[in-house]
Amino acid sequence: MDRFFAPRSIHALVACRIIFGLALFFSYLNRVGDVSMLFGPDGIGGASALARSPGLSITRALEAPIDLLTRIDSIEVIWLLYGTLLVSSLCFAVGLRTRTMGVIALVLHALFHARNGYAFYGWPIMFKPFMVYVLLAPVHRFGSLDAWLARARQPLVPIADWVGPAYPVRLMQVHLCCMYAEAGWSRLTDPGWLRGEMVYLALQDDRYRRLAVDWTPLLPLLRVPGWIAFVAEPLAPLLLWLPGIGPAWAVLLLLLHMGLEVGANIGMWQYTMMGALLVFLPPSWLEWVFELPSRLFRRTPAAV
C-alpha cells in the first residue's frame, strides 16, 4: 500500500488542469447568449418564478443544498459571477493563480450547475470531483504561468521531475473506474448494446449528432465500434490496472471518446473522460507531449 501511495508523476493531472480549465471556459462561453434564460432571476425556475410559486423550483434533490443562485434576484450579480467563472476557468487552464482560480471556478461551476442542471448534459456531475482531484495535486508548480513568473526566485522544474503525492492520481483512477463500471455494467443485458447499435444511435439521434446525414446504410460497419464500446467500458475497471494492458486499454478508450466527439455532441463528456483517462498512461508519453513545444521551438527540452 505504501508503494501504491508513494509520490509519483503528475503529468496527467497537469494535462487535466489545462483540459478541464478550457472545457469549463468553452462550455460556459457557449451559454453566453442564454445566461438570463438559464440562470437569471427571470429565467426558468429563477427567483421571479419562485416568487410567483415556490412549486416552480427545478433544483434537483442532489444539488438542493448548494442552490444559492436561485435566491439572487439581480441579473447583474449573475452576470458578475458568470464573468468571474469564465476568467477563473481560463486562468486555471493557463496556471495563473492556479489554485485560487481553480477553487473559484469549481465553486461557481457547482453553483451554476445547481441552479439549472438541465442546462447541461450529465458531464458536470463527474467533472466536479475530477476537478477536486486536480486541485489536490501541486499542478500550479508545473507547466504554469505561476511557475514561469516565479522562475527568478525558483528555477523551473524539469518536465521529467513533475512529481507529486499519489493520492490525487489514485482518486482520479478509482473514480474513473467507478464511472466505467456503472456505465458499462449497466448495459450488459441491454438489447441495443448487444446488437452493437449504440454508436449508430449516438450518431443518428438528432439531439446529439453533428452531421445531418443518414448513417443507416453504414449500420453494419458502425456495429464494430458499438461492440468495441460494449466490451471496452465494462472491462476498463479491471484491465486499466494491468501493467501490460492498461495503457493500451486507455488508448482504446481515448480513441473511442475521440470518435464520439467527432460524430456526436454531448457537451464536455468526452473531454472530461479523455482528461481523466490520461492518469492511466505512462508518464513518459505525457512527458514527450509536454516537451513538444520546446522541441518545436528548438529550445532545450529541460523545462517549459
Add this chain to the structure above:
Amino acid sequence: MVAWMLLLMAGISLSGDPLLGSFGATARDTLARLTVRPGMALFKNSVGEDKVEAHCTSVTAVTADGRRDSLYAPECPRSHFLWRTDPQDQLMQRIAQNTLTRDLRGEPVVLTAESAFHARRFAALADYYCHSRSDADAHSDYAKVEIRHHRLTRNIQTGEMVDRPHVLCRFACRANEVRAPRCELETDPGAAPEADREANPEGMERP
C-alpha cells in the same frame, strides 16, 4: 484514503453481491451528501428495433387578444452541421422531451403527484415562456402557452419511419396560481388551433 475507500466500495457494490451492495449503498449515500456520484449509467435502457431519430418540439404563446407568437420552433430534423449544442435545445430536450417521451413512457401526460417532479419542472418551463414577452408595447404577460411535441422513429429492420405521437400541452399563464400543463394526444395535428379553446381546462393536477 477515506475518499478512496468510499469510491471503491461504491464501485464494487455494482457487482451485485448483497453484502457488498449494503456497504456500497452506505458509501453512495455518503458521497451523495457531498453531491458526488461514483458513476453514471449512460445510454442505458436503449430501445429495441425502433430508434427515435428526432424529437420535434415547438412553443407557441397566445396573448389575451388572441395573437399567436412562435417562441421556439427549431428545424426538425436538422439539415445542417451542428458544431455546438444550442443551450435552449438542450433545456427543451432535458425537460420537455424527456418528460413527454421517456420519463412518462410516451403516454399522454397526466401529471399527477407520482410525477410531481416532472410536473414541476415542466410547469417551470411553461411559466418561463408565459413571462418572456419582450414587446416594447407589452403591458401584460401571455395568456397561455402551448408546447407541441412529436417524434420521428425509424425501424432499422424495415427502414420505416413513423411520425408519432403528436402531443399538445397547454398551460394557462396565471399570476399567482401555477398549474402543470395538461397534455393530450393530438388526433389531427395539422388542424388550425381553436382560438376559443379553454387554455387550462378542468382536471389538471397541481404540480
